[in-house]
Amino acid sequence: MRMTPSQPILLIEDSPEDYETTVRSLQKAGLKNPIIRCVDGEDALDYLHKRGGYGAAGSAPRPGIILLDLNLPGTDGREVLEEIKQDPSLKTIPVVVLTTSSDQRDIEQCYRVGANSYIQKPVDLDGFVQSMARMKDYWFEVVILPRQEVTK
């Protein structure tokens, strides 16, 4: 019942550099699951609600976990988090906030609205790689992730 390699990870990240670093770190840690990127909040909500460019059947598989940057252009990561956690069909998906912000108000508020974890991106590359490896080990080796039963 742990994460299967077919469950994708949704990475909501506007910065191409941060996206590249995150993907490489996770792959280096042995992650086999596909990583899907949404570049901003609107894109992510379209993906999760299977609308906009994601309306075709099978084009937006439900993620096993969401990695969410907070500071996004347009619809902010904080709004995306609240929308996910207020939606009965989406709220079970674990959301790990991945951000440069270490503002205590952001930390409090994210946990308050239902973030499953809050990670401040380490600024040094080694620290970042190590954090992603530990994050991957925790969520993919130890935790039982939610999963929608396939109903046909």
Next chain:
Amino acid sequence: MGVRSDQLIVVIESGPEDLSILVEGLQAAGVKNPVQHFGSGKGALDYFFNRGVWSDARSLSTPALIFLDLHLSDMDGRQFLSLIRHTSLLKTIPIVVFSSSPTQKEANECYDLGANSCVQKPDTPAECVPILSCLMDYWSQVIMAPQVEMSDT
């Protein structure tokens, strides 16, 4: 900053055998945190809501992390989870649900009610150590923890 080693971990577990596996596992994993154990949901709620034997206690330590057994002797762990998540002062405390063999439905329900994670309970002390090491590495080294103070005095 993540969960510091001087911060309290609350373990809510009704099974004496599972409890000793968990507590010994934490020690073997090198976890130094103080641990407060409750054998029942009611006992834990008395602590969190300053009732019963805790009604005279002036300031109780707020846990930085709660390990919650899904099947408590006196109540369902989901009921406990729901009460904590509907209490403003307590709702940000990270809760990891432990269960021996949760069905997918049970795991989904735990996430739905606001569990931070759901973990399969290790059967043996040997299995327990790597799981708890990984779990505590994550909560102490990787994440930023909320600052919770449950007594508002």
